[in-house]
Amino acid sequence: MSVVLQEVLSRARELIGRSESEDCGVLGVKDFCRYAAALNDVDFIRTARAQEAAGEAVVAPALFLAGTLSWEDGPAEDGLRPDGLATRESPCTQGLAVRQVHGGQSVRLGRAPVAGTRVTATRTVTSADHRGGRSGEFVLLGVTTRFTSQDGAELMAVDETIVVLDVLDVLDGVADEHGDKRDERDEQRGAVA
Template sequence: MSTLEEVLARARGLIGRWEDEDCGTVTVKDFCRYAAAIDDVDYIRRARAQESAGAAVEAPALFLASTMSWEDGPAEAELRPDGLTARESPCTQGLPVRQVHGGQSVRLSRAPLAGSRVTASRAVTSVERKHGRSGDFVLLGLTTRFTSADGDELTAVDETIVVLAAVPEGAAS
């Protein structure tokens, strides 16, 4: 079985299987770190003023959709050659592949408030083998739904990952 056929088989077996990840309780500090990363100084000032006044603080609009992981991050040695972690590489663990992001669509329902517990539920939603100018590849469709403790959807992200066979060592890229 070829590498891409293995990705197809694994993905087909995972379609519709949702995996939950407890993202923990989001904080003003988390929101401000994100705002600093996107250079939104005005958000930081507003959020800190609201926090000081005892008011509820909403996350920046794309905070949940932009967070790739809720952990501290892996050691560099645990990253795949394409820079992704195993969690960000469904259906490809241990296979000689490379991946690129094929785009995403984000649905914003409501922003989480600081102090809210958030859960991310993720599933493979589609898989398709394609052929292009550079050869065969697989398109993985993924959906991540972020929900509050009461189960209400906060944000949903539909994304496409392009999976290609790895370039053999020594081959021209």
């Protein structure tokens, strides 16, 4: 296993079971409508705005909480990792030359979130495993995020699998397909370690 993947695995195993909470703020109809607009769900927008005007409760779209990557404004482009993720969305990988892909997601719906609800997201690393396959070695991270309302009711829980790859191993695979030199990459690997 590469030094980089060993470090990811070590960091992840130290975090297993520890939770990190984030106040997502109070949900608003505008947030729901922006999400619906991104999905081109014009019917949701019309209905939500009519309910809001009538003083009725507006329920979020079903996957609104799971589909929101961050509750902050987000980093500038130079604050993104090479794989497009913000550093804060990359557990156990800060400062490491890795690439991540999502390996799947399971969503459990609880009480439907309604506009005006204050939400807390609690993220926990649940597992970390070293694996290998045809494409090489990687680390599988299990992460669970629970969304709860101010009264503690669970609104949604999301279980994710994140695949972490050593960037130099990824480059090796691309280089092998294109006949590039391995010696230069081996030197880079020594510099990273």
